Amino acid sequence: MLENKRQKQKKLTRKHLIEVAIKQFGENGILKTRTSDIAKAADVSHGTVFAMVDFKNEYFKYSxxxxxxxxxxxxxxxxxxxxxxxxxxxxxxxxxxxxxxxxxxxxxxxxxxxxx
Known part of the structure; x- marks a missing residue:
C-alpha cells in the first residue's frame, strides 16, 4: 500500500523527534529533559511531541x-x-x-x- 504525503511527513517528523530526543537525553540526561526541550530543539510545537511519541516510556521500554x-x-x-x-x-x-x-x-x- 502506498503511503500518502501526510503519512510520509508523519514518519519523517517522528524520526526527527527521536533523533533530537536522543541528543537531548545525551546532553541533559533523561530525567532533566522535558518534552518542551525536545519540541524547541526540533522546532515543532509541544503538542506535536506528545502526538508523535512518549519518549521517556519508549526509552525505558527499550533499555x-x-x-x-x-x-x-x-x-x-x-x-x-x-x-x-x-x-x-x-x-x-x-x-x-x-x-x-x-x-x-x-x-x-x-x-x-x-x-x-
Missing part, C-alpha cells in the same frame, strides 16, 4: 528487559547501533562510533563507554 532488569552496556550498544543504521542509513562502523559517543554522555553508561 530494559521484560522482567524490568536493565540491559547490559553491550546489549544497549548493539541496539543503538542497529537503530542508527536503520534510521540514518550509515555503515556499521560509523553507527557504532556514534552510538558509543551518545552513550558516553549518558550517566548510566559513562564508565563503560569510557573504557572502550
Amino acid at each position: 530494559c528487559h521484560p522482567d524490568g532488569t536493565m540491559q547490559s552496556y553491550d546489549e544497549k550498544l548493539n541496539y543503538l547501533t542497529s537503530f542508527i543504521i536503520k534510521t540514518q542509513g550509515i555503515d556499521e562502523k560509523a553507527a557504532n562510533f556514534a552510538a558509543k559517543s551518545m552513550m558516553s554522555k549518558l550517566p548510566a553508561w559513562q564508565t563503560e563507554a569510557n573504557i572502550l
